[in-house]
Amino acid sequence: MIRFVFLSSYNHRVVFASLIVVGCSKPVFFASVLKRVNPRPDAVGCLVQLKIHQGLESCSTMENLKQYHSQIIRLGLSDDNNAMGRVIKFCAISTHGDLGYALKVFSTLPQPDTFIYNTIFRGYLQVHLPKDCISFYLQMLHTSVPPNKFTFPPVIRAFTFDNAVEQGRQVHAQILKFGYHLDSFSQNNLIHMYVSFKRLEEARMVFDKMPQQNDVSWTTLISGYSQSGYIEDARKLFDLMPEKNPASWNAMIAAYVQSNCFHEAFLLFDQMQRSNRFKLDKFIAASMLSACTGLGALKQGEWIHDNIKKTGIEVDPKLAATIIDMYCKCGSVEKAFETFNELPSKGISSWNCMIGGFAMHGKGEEADELFKRMENESKTPPDYITFVNLLSACAHSGLVKEGHYYFQRMVEVHSISPGMEHYGCMVDLLGRAGMLNEAMKLINAMPMDPDARVMGALVGACKIHGNTELGEKIGKKAIELEPYNSGRYVLLANIYARASKWEDVANVRKLMNDRGVKKSRGFSLIEIGGVVNEFVAGGRSHPDSQEIYAKVKEMLACIRSIGYAPEAESVSHDISEEEEMEKALFYHSEKLAIAFGLLKSKAGETLRITKNLRVCKDCHEASKLISKYFGREIIVRDRSRFHHFKQGVCSCNDYW
DNA sequence: ATAGGGTTAG
Structure with a gap:
């Protein structure tokens, strides 16, 4: 039995913590304790938080929370921001929460404080509702609740998410007005915001004005430059960075990988290793695996994989997908499948990469089999990409019947409506199989306008089957849909060449040259x-x-x-x-x-x-x-x- | 509370 002598100490936090440690977790018991001691609000908040924290390890957390919530109300603390703030925090942010419930609680509060507003912002961001986040922010300003430094990061994120450039600039002004120009979190988020708006000069201005840039500021700007295609500027900044950390190294390596500069990625990785300061971590491993994938460098890819195993880097679903993809695209489906089968738990992208791998290698039957396995034994339902890969597998192996079947099954069983890519696969499937008219029919029946790739699939089929007439007609359309893609011109020229129409070949080349489109060098x-x-x-x-x-x-x-x-x-x-x-x-x-x-x-x-x-x-x-x-x-x-x-x-x- | 990695038809 717990003795209550402690309670006179008024150190409620410690007392409640102790109670929980000894395992008295019945809500009723707590209620009686609370009544006796006439606790301060923060103590109640503390209790709720501790209980919730403990509750996170069990399953029925929202239910638990609701129990404590009603306890608090019975204690007459329903207007108390401190206690309610914690309730709202749990509901709005934790993975087992319920944002709707948080909003309900919010609406009962006469004067929600800054913390509660901030919490709601984060909650909305988590479920990707930036607009609601923004309207709550406006409400906060209208009701004169003062923002604090925790207010701006999520709010900036919301404007970033919403791609609201002008409003984003306004928030920037407000941040300065409220005096948070020294707060690195707000400033870093502003850098991120301008980067995602592709306003690199503005991002740079925020960066330059910061009295003290930290790792995050540097890394954000480095990736920003690279994502906007300014790979050299990214490198300049990287070289200027005084104290590099693994994240910044990886940002630069990833920058090279994403710009298809795989050799540079390897050079930088070697440099990092020679400096002997940082070990491979899972992010760098993932980037380097992508570099190997880009080059088809199986040996190097295996080396990275071995190092992952040796150093015990945790293979999370993303990393697993990267490894599988590397093996597939470096020519070793066998290794990929081995890795796939050994995964303790398989994420959706592991399945997708593996099916895609079979597709690429023309192993349609294996893809088909794996998909059946996915439907039967895995708890991961197939998604949009699964079907793109599966249909592509059917196309590459000439599995027309199966392709039709899955195209239908996707809609009827898995409630995924076919997108551009799925139509592309089906056109490819039918076209390769010589069913050009059916492919054409499918294009005409599409609910959206076919893009250049769908058209291109049909043109490719016309080339294989020597249908110059249709190939010419569709080939021209494909060019106009993507006039800057040299591949479209080359394909049409190939069709003419096959029919020995040399004059037409020359005309296509001329058109391409006149438009300044350069053939990509093989x-x-x-x-x-x-x-x-x-x-x-x-x-x-x-x-x-x-x-x-x-x-x-x-x-x-x-x-x-x-x-x-x-x-x-x-x-x-x-x-x-x-x-x-x-x-x-x-x-x-x-x-x-x-x-x-x-x-x-x-x-x-x-x-x-x-x-x-x-x-x-x-x-x-x-x-x-x-x-x-x-x-x-x-x-x-x-x-x-x-x-x-x-x-x-x-x-x-x-x-x- | 902010930065670094993956899967998509030709």
Whole structure:
């Protein structure tokens, strides 16, 4: 039995804490204690908070809270901001809370204080209702409740969220008016706000005016520059930063990764490691895995994964997705699947990445099977992306029946209405399978206007199936929908080239040039001995280029002996001289990369190549024959999928 | 209370 002698001490916080420690948690008991001691409001608040804190570990927390709430009311403290503030805090912010209940309590308060307003702001932000947050803020100002330094961060966030540039500036003015120009939290949030408005000059001005920038200020501005495409400015700032921490290193590494500057990301990572001050953490690991994914650098990716395991970095769902994606996109679905199966708990993105991985590798049946597993045994319901990946898997494997089935099932069973991407997959699926009219019909039946990618899928299908007429019509539309995308022009030019309409080919090229659209330069990467080598068509900057060109010649001579004939189709302009045509074909970056791979790897080793564009028909044919002649497996990652060349056959069954 | 990582059709 607890003795009440303590209560005379008036140190209620300690007393209540002790009561809870000894385990007397019945609300009724507390009520009786409270009645006897005529507690101060903050003591009651403390009790509620402690109880709630304890309650967080059990399940029925809202219920518990409501019990304490009624206790407090019975004690006559229903107008008390201190006690009610804590009730509201729990309801508005904690994961098991209930914002609606918080608002109900709020509405009963005659004079809610600053803390309570601040709490409501945070609650609204958490559920992504910035507009409501803003209207409460206005109400706060109208009722002359003075803001404090905790007021502004969430309010700034709300304006950021709402993309309200003008109002955001007004809040900035209010912050200065209320004298919070020295508060780093408010200032950092302002930097973040201007960054997300892409007002980098204004963000920089806030930063420069701060008397004392901290890590967060620096890191926010660094990522801000990089997200707006000012990667060099980001780097300048990073170099200026006096005391770097892991977050700032990662911000810069991630900046490079997001700008596709993977080599720079690796350089910076090496620099960080050499400085010996920071270890790999889960964020840096994730960024570096993405860098590996971008380069198709399997070895380096494995190295990062090994380090994650060795150092015991927790593999949360995001990191798991990154690892799985890395293995898939670096050509090793097997490793990805192994990792996937070993995950103790699988988040939605783990499933999605894995299904997407099977899709990319043309493993439609595996994707199908995995999806069934997801429906049956996992508590994670499939989402929008799951179906994009699943339908894409069907498209890449020619699973027309399954594709139709899932397109329907998505709506009927999972209540997901098809979006642009799903239509894109279906058009691709039907188009590849030669059902061009049905694909066209589906486009016409879409509830939204098809975008360039949906149109592009149909154009691609027209190219495969040699339908020049439809390809021309849709190809032109696709160009007008995305006049700055060079790929659209190239596709139409390819269609004309296939039909030997050289004049039209020339016209498309001219149109493209007149509009100043530059064809994106193709390149191929191959990793040898932990070094990623890059090749561009006709490039001679590689130190071994002489040797490599000789090897290309030899390689092509070899496969000629088993039936290789260069394909004119892959040249998008008319070249009458056979020799010229062959030159253009022979020095495609992919062939250079393969030749280099043959030179530098041991007999029988698999060659893994990553390309930024799609494999051309000639290289595809050549790769098949090389795999046969030289007894090598060649795995090529395309812009859209993988090709596993083995003994003269490609895993895509020439269906790409 | 503020900063750093992932999955989306061609």
